[in-house]
Amino acid sequence: EAGVTQFPSHSVIEKGQTVTLRCDPISGHDNLYWYRRVMGKEIKFLLHFVKESKQDESGMPNNRFLAERTGGTYSTLKVQPAELEDSGVYFCASSQDRYTGELFFGEGSRLTVL
Amino acid sequence: AQSVAQPEDQVNVAEGNPLTVKCTYSVSGNPYLFWYVQYPNRGLQFLLKYITGDNLVKGSYGFEAEFNKSQTSFHLKKPSALVSDSALYFCALRVFNAGNNRKLIWGLGTSLAVNP
Numbered sequence: 001e002a003g004v005t006q007f008p009s010h011s012v013i014e015k016g017q018t019v020t021l022r023c024d025p026i027s028g029h030d031n032l033y034w035y036r037r038v039m040g041k042e043i044k045f046l047l048h049f050v051k052e053s054k055q056d057e058s059g060m061p062n063n064r065f066l067a068e069r070t071g072g073t074y075s076t077l078k079v080q081p082a083e084l085e086d087s088g089v090y091f092c093a094s095s096q097d098r099y100t101g102e103l104f105f106g107e108g109s110r111l112t113v114l
Numbered sequence: 115a116q117s118v119a120q121p122e123d124q125v126n127v128a129e130g131n132p133l134t135v136k137c138t139y140s141v142s143g144n145p146y147l148f149w150y151v152q153y154p155n156r157g158l159q160f161l162l163k164y165i166t167g168d169n170l171v172k173g174s175y176g177f178e179a180e181f182n183k184s185q186t187s188f189h190l191k192k193p194s195a196l197v198s199d200s201a202l203y204f205c206a207l208r209v210f211n212a213g214n215n216r217k218l219i220w221g222l223g224t225s226l227a228v229n230p
Contacts, residue, residue: 003157004157033217035218040222041222042118042219042220042221042222042223043204043206043218043220043223044220045217045218045219048215048217055215056215056217058215058217059217091157091158093158098216102148102160102163103158103160103218104160105150105157105158105159106157107155107156107157108157
């Protein structure tokens with residue numbers, strides 16, 4: 001069974017540019033999460049999808065971030081325009097059951113904004 | 115306030131010795147606690163969790179964790195460390211947002227180095 005896959009693994013962009021991160025969850029997992037780890041800080045929750053619906057987007061930092069999950073399969077996280085403080089590792093995770101807390105993570109997408 | 119603390123940035127241990135990675139938490143209500151591990155160039159992997167029941171929880175790769183309510187701790191342990199256990203370890207606490215939504219809040223992580 002394929003795990004959670006994320007693309008790209010690393011992206012380097014200039015401030016003001018746009019970047020789109022993609023996450024393919026484990027097949028059959030309705031729950032999809034985005035988390036972010038900024039260098040030296042803790043991993044922080046961004047948002048949670050149940051199928052194609054945003055269940056909780058309380059962690060999204062501002063309106064420069066847009067997450068979608070059309071059709072309830074893969075998800076994209078777009079940052080537009082990117083700022084220096086957006087640099088970090090963006091993790092995607094999926095789960096079958098949103099109550100247990102056991103999440104399956106991708107390897108992360110490292111974003112560097114120069 | 116709900117929070118998770120991992121007081122040690124790095125833990126060094128010799129192969130074959132027991133290891134402990136510390137985690138303390140603060141939460142109102144019953145804690146749901148987790149340990150995840152990140153090996154180099156890999157994603158986070160679930161190790162174990164405490165929801166209720168026995169205070170000693172057993173997980174993957176020979177790891178276990180001891181829940182201590184009075185000390186608000188959930189330390190990760192292994193009786194005999196392996197070089198391959200060298201990785202970044204994260205403690206996490208499940209909390210509830212408005213609308214009964216659940217999310218994990220995380221410690222800063224502890225880098226474990228097991229020396230041959």
